[in-house]
Amino acid sequence: MRKISIAFLMAVALTGCAKRTPLESSARLTVVQDSQALPPPNRNDLTAADRPALIGPLDTIEVTVFSVPDLNREMQVDSSGRIAMPLAGTIDARGKTAEELALAIEAALRARYVRNPEVTVNIKSSVSQVVTIDGQVVEPGLYPVTNQMTLMRVIASAKGLSEFARQDDVVILRTVDNRRMAGLYNVAAIREGAYDDPLVFANDVIVVGDSPQRRLFRDFVSVSPLLAAPLIAILQ
Template sequence: MTKDVGLPAPDRRDLVAPDRVSLIGPLDTLGIDVFNAQDFSREVVVDASGRIAMPLIGTIDANGKTATELASEITGLLKGRYIRDPDVTVNIKESVSQVVTVDGSVNKPGLYPVTNQSTLLRAVAASGGLGDYAKINDVVILRTVNGKRMAGLYNIGAIRRGIYVDPPVYANDVIVVGDSPARRMFRDALAVAPLLVAPLVAILN
């Protein structure tokens, strides 16, 4: 008899999610650290127009930039004029612009933060899980790619069974979990069941 050894342990590389580009947007909180220059090091909130204010160098457009790109721009503005050789690091400490929308038959529809490990199943779990009448084979991800609106249809049951991989989700994606009309009809019928004489039978898809 073959012994079931279960799933193999992950490789070290499996434990590190691949980088996905995180872009700065309005109302994000940034940590700016200029080595050995405390006057320039600070935590800032990007304003509604996507700009931040820095001492001496004024306002900078941060919208749509990566943390590395913004750090490089600040370095260029400081270098020579204020600091001989500035060492600037920018971190996105809290992002409200990098979110995914989860809607439809989930327990807590709304906006949820996106990280480089976000996937469809994780986004659904963050939204409180599937609703009672969710149609697990009718889950749509809406995404804009190169200005074109695209949609992908997914089956959560198949993902859970490992038939195909849990797809990554990205900022500005919209996830819509379908609703099963048959299940809702069954619930509504149960509400009036005491009025019925014959047994109630329903086929649930």
């Protein structure tokens, strides 16, 4: 009976191991394997000419008020996307362009009886230079791109792989010379030094795959830990 239970558990656990359709090159996508180098983006790839630069939380901006020089200052947008200035008070900067924020500051100053305020706003530094990580990591989201950012560092920023992550199914999506490209990576192989930790650039999208067999095994353990115990021993 014990052998039957073990065989049954092994068969069910391995049903999730079937290979999924691999990501392949197409007219819209070029796929490179992890042993090859995903080329870096060029300057044009890192900018979006059709998209205005929007101010967001933790961006650093420079505000110049020509009629009131004492109000000129460099400041950081707070984590909620707001700034605070003398006379103008608290203003929501999140999602505004520099020009839109300048107009909002002018309106706030005008309401405080500052005559004909002329304001300019410059974005000094922006955390909009970000990489997106999605899928099976602990904290998916947007993360700032720092100098020499790599795949493993981005995963670490996202608090590491989740319980159901598939280490051999990690994809980096990137635009190079206006062409969409995908690099396929194996995190376990990188950790073992099989090849270098690949560089990551602004606007990259990283997707960590899901491991169905891990989910099935977790479900069996939660439903019947006594039946799962022999399988744990075998897998170890």
